[in-house]
Amino acid sequence: MASPHRSLVVGFLLIAPFAAVPLAAQSPATASGAVLLEVRPHAGDTVSARLEQSVEMTGTRRIGGRDSTARVTSSMIMLARTMVETVAADYSVVAMRTDSVQLSSSDDHEGEMRARAERALRGTTSRLRLLPDGTAEGLDGSMGVDGSALLAVMPGTLPNAPVAVGGRWTRTMTIPAVSAAKGAGQVKTTFRLDSVTAGGRFAWISMKGTLRRDESAPLAGTGERAGALSGSLVGGMTLDRRRGWVVATWTDMTVKSTVTTPGAPNAPLRVTVRVMQRMRAEDRE
Secondary structure (H helix, E strand, O other): OOHHHHHHOHHHHOOHHHOOOEOOOOOOOOOOOOEOOOOOOOOOOEEEEEEEEEEEEEEEEEEOOEEEEEEEEEEEEEEEEEEEEEEOOOOEEEEEEEEEEEEEEOOHHHHHHHHHHHHHHOOOEEEEEEOOOOOEEEOOOOOHHHHHHHHOOOOOOOOOOOEOOOOEEEEEEEEOOOOEOOOOEEEEEEEEEEEEEOOOOEEEEEEEEEEEEOOOEEEOOOOOEEOOEEEEEEEEEEEEOOOOEEEEEEEEEEEEEEEEEOOEEEEEEEEEEEEEEEEEEOOOO
16 A cells, blocks of 8 residues: 555544643532643653554555455554643643654565654654643644644643533544645544542543545645545543643544545545554553
8 A cells, every 4th residue: 555545644643642741730629520621730740651553554446346455554652751841821831752662564665664754753852832721832843844734723622611520522623634735634522521530530531533524635746636534533531630641541543535546547545544542651649
């Protein structure tokens, strides 16, 4: 499967490094039992996290009356630290450093590409401004053009008011078409506060969402064209409200689209991508 097909989801994959951003320190519940979730970390805090990601990409094309399918799998393990530099009344500044990254793929032709990506990611540091609702704004270009473009439109995911157990809130995020000339996608996710345990210390949140892009879009520099995109995601996270950090997250996302090539305009490639991610911060009392 040609590498341009990865552009269908590369924007979504860039979300992964931000899973370990800090949330508000433990706040008392309101009279109704609702709790407030905000990005208000403590200056000087540092959290180390391990991110694991696996990607399954399948492409099927109808040739001579029969389906021909190619499949590629890849994985990533990243160790990173988030350091809180500044805390103000309406924002915080954090630095995120990638200490190590390990990439693997079933595609033997991508060995050099993986090596270059590992070298490019290892040791990089990005500075972000975090607003109380979770909005992230890049303060430098160390993530490259793609990462900066994503951060510029990365909205908050936290509720604007205290939430009681069973409460829901919805957030919508527009994902820029990283390698396409146009055709941005949209992710709409509904979050639910499932439970609060250990005397209010741990908050358990689940999420369900949809991904959608109605218009087709050319893939820049390839001559190919990506069709409409659809998908779904499920996941969850655990907040340690005493520490003020997200200590675990998991997501499972499936995206489907088609790619039409100039040489076979009547035989589009049907592409399915499944992305699974898990993040866990180091244990600390």
